[in-house]
Amino acid sequence: MASPPATPGSATEAHLLLVEDDEVIRNTVRMLLERYGFTVSAAADGMSGLEMFRERRPDLLLLDVMLPELDGIGLCRRIRELSLAPILMMSARGDALDVVSGLEAGADDYVVKPVESAVLVARIRSLLRRASFTPAHSRAGANGAGSGAGGGDTTMMTFGDLTIDTRGMEVHRAGQPLALTPTELRMLLEFAASPGVVLERRTLLSRVWDHAWHGDTRVVDLHVQRLRAKIGAERIETVRGFGYKLRR
Structure with missing residues (x-):
């Protein structure tokens, strides 16, 4: 040390x-x-x-x-x-x-x-x-992510049976609450802010982990794997050679 x-x-x-x-x-x-x-x-x-x-x-x-x-x-x-x-x-x-x-x-x-x-x-x-992460409400609806609830409420984002409440910091799948770690939740919010957009591993390291990229991306890959297991493997697509994206 x-x-x-x-x-x-x-x-x-x-x-x-x-x-x-x-x-x-x-x-x-x-x-x-x-x-x-x-x-x-x-x-x-x-x-x-x-x-x-x-x-x-x-x-x-x-x-x-x-x-x-x-x-x-x-x-x-x-x-x-x-x-x-x-x-x-x-x-x-x-x-x-x-x-x-x-x-x-x-x-x-x-x-x-x-x-x-x-x-x-x-x-x-x-x-x-x-x-203790709380995203800006305006970012929740960035790039037209998801569909608003309650008359265009951008704090609610929906992707099929997946619902993300950015005000309450809660995620539900088919009406059932999901227990996401803070890291998993922050990663999901990054994907949800730009659905259909490929996020490189080093971009996720910077935004989610606050890391400078040093070539080791296992931490990203393993968290994507864990997140897929909770929200559905089909929701996050691997774009080989580039990174990952949330399906629209």
């Missing part, structure tokens, strides 16, 4: 849960995040992390992949059964299997250790912004 900058930046009241079995890394990351104004709870194994999550309901979780008793992937799955709170996975190797497994289990993003302190904090802040 790189040394933190001299000026951490503005404080925040967000409560984070860090689950990391390496005591040195755990203490270093906790002190770093506390310098940036976060409240941090820390656990050394997966089962302790799960118990701590149930007791304290943090705003965001940082989970190491390799944990004793219950590994990070299993813990991520257990958390997703209870909550849609943002989850950032930390992998020591950046192994493709670790990354894919973490994202498939429900993680929103991942970093590879050792990670620069500025990068870690930026990823955390991005996830917290995403979790």
Whole structure:
């Protein structure tokens, strides 16, 4: 873990849960995040992390992949059964299997250790912004997306049996509510704002994850896969060599 900058930046009241079995890394990351104004709870194994999550309901979780008793992937799955709170996975190797497994289990993003302190904090802040994301009402009807409800109400968007309420931040399919993570919801809103328009992976990384593109787009592909499973695989079309688009 790189040394933190001299000026951490503005404080925040967000409560984070860090689950990391390496005591040195755990203490270093906790002190770093506390310098940036976060409240941090820390656990050394997966089962302790799960118990701590149930007791304290943090705003965001940082989970190491390799944990004793219950590994990070299993813990991520257990958390997703209870909550849609943002989850950032930390992998020591950046192994493709670790990354894919973490994202498939429900993680929103991942970093590879050792990670620069500025990068870690930026990823955390991005996830917290995403979790509290509220789009501008005017954007909901951009490009004629969907059909308005209630006399042209652009806060309601419909695509077949899929309904998106951008004011209430709710999505229904065939009248049934869908449980979307903040990342999945933000991705769907990006697609819905421009139906029929191809969005490149690096565009989605920039708009949804606030990432500069570095060539790795697995996080986008896995989230598209998860979103398809919830709203219907046929709704998001792959345009090979370019990206994805929401069918009109």
